[in-house]
Amino acid sequence: AQSVTQLDSHVSVSEGTPVLLRCNYSSSYSPSLFWYVQHPNKGLQLLLKYTSAATLVKGINGFEAEFKKSETSFHLTKPSAHMSDAAEYFCVVSFLRTGANNLFFGTGTRLTVIP
């Protein structure tokens, strides 16, 4: 079975400190992995994606994520949090089989940034 788990529903960091948002997936197939960000009352915006090229992926706004097949993880990191990073973050997985019903969402992690 395919699934994606975001290990923390809420993460709180101080401004200027590192951010770590965790994501693990379960799949019988080769995955493509995405991180989306959702600011309050907004739609979802793509932060970055992994598509079987480099395992370390750089995205927008200084975020990056590393695909670790042995750990089935795709954790999102940022060296220094800004106030504008406060938002909901979703890890999304797509699997080898094509078709429109193969996007799986995590339940989201709410990031709070403390001044």
Place this chain on the structure above:
Amino acid sequence: IAGITQAPTSQILAAGRRMTLRCTQDMRHNAMYWYRQDLGLGLRLIHYSNTAGTTGKGEVPDGYSVSRANTDDFPLTLASAVPSQTSVYFCASRTNQRNTEAFFGQGTRLTVV
């Protein structure tokens, strides 16, 4: 500006009424989706369409129907709204290749009273 548009942005609806949420994209994407977002549950797939003329059921299809008469439009209909359908609804589109990301509309906030 290319993208995906949803209407209305918000709606208060009496229980039992019929409602259609509209979604239009101009990116010529084959696949389109409807999700609902509820606190603590993330986004759950309601219905999807691989290409014009075809639709499929997602994780939570009951009480909803969709149609895909052309590539651009993918309306979601609630035949008889119930309070449990109070949610934020997102439409999305993407190509049918697994490596491509989905593009999302800004959402429709629906309250059924």
